[in-house]
Each structure stands twice: as C-alpha cells, then as structure tokens.
Amino acid sequence: MTLAQLEAFVAAATGQTFTAAAVELGMSQPAVSDLIRRLEGELGAPLFSRSGRALVLTAAGEELLPYAEQTVNAARQGTEAVSALLSLGGGTATFGLLRNAEFYIRQDLAKRFRQKHPNVRIRLVGQNSAETVSDVVAGYLEAGLVTLPIEDDHLDVLPLARDEVVYVSAVPDRVQTPPDIDAICEAPLILYDAHYALTDPARKQLSSRARLRGKSVSAGIEVEYLSAALSLAADGFGDTIACRASLESEVYPLGLHAISMAEPMFDTLALIKRHGQLLSPATKEMARLAHSALIDHQTSDHGTAEILTGAHDIEAFLS
Template identity: 55%
Template sequence: MTLQQLQAFMEARKGGSFTAAARSLGLTQPSVSELVRRLEDELGMELFRRAGRGLVSTLAGDELAPFAEQALAAADQGVTAVRALRDLEGGTATFGLLRNAEFYALSELALRFHRRHPSVRVRLVGQNSTETAAAVQRGEIEAGMVTLPVDHEGLAVTPLVRDEVVYITADAGRAATPRTIADVATAPMILYDAHYGDTDPARRQLATRARLSGVSIEPLIEVEHLASALTLVQAGVGDTLACRAAVASATFPVGLHVARFAEPMYDTIALVTRRGHALSPATRELARFAQQTLFDHARGPHGTTTVIARTDARRAADEHVRLLAESRSMPISRTRVRGDSRS
C-alpha cells in the first residue's frame, strides 16, 4: 500500500470516477485505475462499484476512507515540517558556547540569529568548553564552539581561530619580561573555572608545560569566574592568565600589567559536532552564524584573534590531540583555597 494508491483511491471516491481523479492528480485515467486495482488486490476486496457512468464506494471503501485520509494528512504534515526546517521557518537550533564567548561577540549570537530567522527556536548552553564538548558527545546539543583541548572521542573538530593567552599581574616587575612556566609555578596564581578544575582547556595546557619542565603548579586560589580572578589580581593577591580578547574588553580592570609567555600560549577555538551526524538545517545555519561572528571579530579593528587557514586546520587539530594526550599525564595540583563556586 502506497501513498500514491491512497491518493488515487481518495480522489476517485471524491470525484466519482477515475477520469476525475486522473485530472486532479495530473495522471492518465488508466494509471489511476491501475493504482486502485493494485490496492484492491492487496486488500482482497473491491473498493468501488459501478453506478451508471460513475463509481460508488463499497463498504470496504467506506471503512478505508478515514484511515486513508489520516495517512495522507500525516504525510502532508511531515512534508510541511521538513520544508519548514529546510527553509528555516521552524525547528530548533541547539548550540553550545565557550566560557569567553562574550569577548568574541558570540553573546550577541542569539539576537542576530533570531532577527534573521524569528520562527526558529534557539537553545544555547555551556559554561566551559569541557561541558559543551560533553553535551555534543551525549547528543544533548548538535554542535558548539569550544576552546581546545577537550576530550574529542566521537567528535569532529574544526579549528577556526586562535587567540593568545597572556599573563596578568598587578606587579609591574613581574610583567617586565616574558613569563616562563617556572615563573608560573613559583608565583601566587589565581585560576578560574574552579568547577571544571583539571579538565579546563587552559589548565590542560599549563599541565602539559609543567610536566615537560619538571615543575608543578599549585594555584593559591581558585574561583569560578574570570572577573573574580581579576578583582583579586587588582588587589595584589596574586596573578592570573586570560586571552587577549578579555584584556581588550571594556570590562578589563585598570592598573593591571600584561606579559606574554616566553613560549607563546594560545586558545584555539574550534567548532565541534558529533562525528557522522548531519546537522539539522537550523543548527547548521546557527553554526554558520557563529563561525562568521568569529571571523568578523578577527578581521575587525579590535580583533585579537587570527583565523586558522584551511591548510593549517589539520595541524591545529593534531596539536589539540597531542596536548590532550600529554595533559592527561600530569594534572595541575589541587588548590589550597577555593572560592566563588557555584551551587
């Protein structure tokens, strides 16, 4: 039993003849007659009887009609739903963001996307790249922007831009020269994203460098948010690190000094999706918006990031895998003080 057979049956019942049904469906009269005949053969009962020059539904036809109508209506509704997704007149876009999204204008993503596609529902999640990557892996969201490295099992990772990570201190003397990992190990460090601890991408990079240099990093204080860490740095309690975009933002505190790392350190921002899973039209478009937002930031007058060329994307992805493997072998030591944690 096919939808075309049901359509032929319903149109013949409505028009009272195969000729009328053929005209409605844009088919020939013999084609409609053959469709109904095959349906009758499958059911083992006649659906019409002749009455003069026309057709009259049999009892079997009367029994079939409401179910045929429901099946055809359901098919039409399915086609409408799919076309709505294709044309972005409906559906839901699910996407994850990294912790520092606001510094790259990604916090405006929902507003810009809604203005372009007001009928699409949007669900944005994520506080940390670790959380975003895990949500994509579990299928809770379709895609997201993350800072590498993250656990990538089952994920397709596409590096997009990178931003330098710098050392921040209230002590001008400590900012006078590039900072080594040994300097970090001996300084009173204030690290944020306390909830994620050793799985945070920045800490994983620090752990790799510490292991290779034979030192360990024991932060004096852990807090949850960068703003809290910067307040403590401004008070002279200790030092921290952050991306260039954060330093360039209007919210960065005055009076702080910035130094580069002796071995430059970068946040690599990447798009992650579930490997082997196609994105829905709505999420695919939202991902395109997010990528374009990052590229616009990089090329803008206040941009701090560098776009990763397609030819360099493979190298960046390989570097991500190396960092991840090395960081697992030596986590940063836990803290003596924890603060600003979330409930």
C-alpha cells in the same frame, strides 16, 4: 499498502470518480483504478460501489478513510517540514559556544540569526569547551565553537583563530618579566572554570607544561567565571591567566597588568562536528554566522585573535 495507493483512495473518495482523482493527482484514470484495485486486493475487500456515475464508499471504505486521510496528511506535512528545513523556513539550529564567546563574537549571534531566519528554532548552548565536545559527540548538539586542545576522537575539527593567554596581576613586580611555568606554579593563583578543572583547555595546557618540569599547578582560589577571577585579582587576592580578548572587554578591571608568558600560550578557537556528519542547513548557517561574527570583531580595532581560516575553509568543512 503504499502511500500512492492511499493517496489514490483518498482522492477517489473525495472526488467520487476515478477521473476526478486522476486530475487531482496528475495521473491517468487507468493508473488510479489500478492503484485502488491493488489496494482492495491486499485488503481483501472492495472499497467502492457505484451509484450511477459516482463512487460510493463501502463499509470497508468508510472504515479505512479516516486512517488513510491521516496517513496522507502526515506524509504531506512531513514533506513540507523537510522542504522548509532545506530552505531555512523551519527546522532547528543546534550549536554550542565556548563560555568566553562574547569576547570573540561581540554581536548577539541568536539575534543575528533570527533576523535572517525568523522561522527557524534556535538552540544555543554556552558552556565550557569540554562540555560542548561531549554534547556534540553524544548528538545533543550538531556542532560547536570550542577552545583547543580537546579530546577530538570521533570529531572533525577546524581551527578558526588563536588568541594569546597572558599572565595577569595587580602587583607590578610580578609582571616585570615573562613568567615561566616554574614561576607560575609557585604564584598565588586564581583560576576559573572550577567545575572543569581537569578538562578545561587552558588549564590542561598549564598542567601539561608543569608535568614536564615535575611540578603541578595549584590554585589558591578557584571560581567558575573569568570575570570573577579578574575581579579577585584586581582586589589583590592573587594572579590569574586570561585571553587577550578579555583585556579589551568590559569585564576587565582597572589596576591589572598583563604580560606574555615566557613560553607563549594560546587559546585556539575551533569549529567541531561529529566525524563525517552532514549538518542540517540551519546549523550550517549558524556556523557560517559564527565565523562571520568572529572575523568582524577580530578585524576591528578591539580584536586580538589571529584569524586562521577563510570562508572557503568553512564551506569545505561544512560540506
């Protein structure tokens, strides 16, 4: 039993002649008759009897009709859904954002997307980069914007921009000279992303540097958000690290001083997707808009990140 056979059957039942069914389906009358004859052969029962010139459903035909109509309608709706998705008239964009995305993409990405594509559902998840990586690998998200370094097995990764991570303190004497990793390990530290202490990209960079010196990075205070770490540092409870982009934001308190580290450190923003995955049109468009918003802000007077890729690189990555 094929979809073509069921379409011919439903059209014949509706039009009451094979000729009417042929016109509706854009086929020849013999082709419609052949499809129905083969369907009857598979079922082992006639579906129509003739009453004058009109076709009349047999008992078997009456029994089959509602199921055939349901199948034909479902197939049509599926075709329309796929067509809408491909034309961005439907579907869902699923995209992960690094937790500090607002420092780099000032516009409301969801609002910008919805204004362009009002019929597409949006699922934007903002969290630590390690969590975004996990969700992309598992298939809960199609793609995401993260901070490197990450565990990139099973992933395609495209670096987009990099922003310096600086040392921040309310005590001027602590930022007179760029601190090396030894000084950072001995400082009273306030670190953010407490829930992701072992997997957060910035903290992993610090820990890696410390291990090379036979030391470890230990925070006296751990909080979840950078804004909280900056606030505590401004109140004199310790020093912290922060991306330069945050220094240009509304969350950066007065009274703080920032300096580059002796060995400069960077957050690298990157686009990720599962290796070899073909993204849906909606998620592709979300990735393009994220990149566009990143460029718009970082090339403004308040941008601090160095752009690493252009539109051509994005299209090659998404294709």
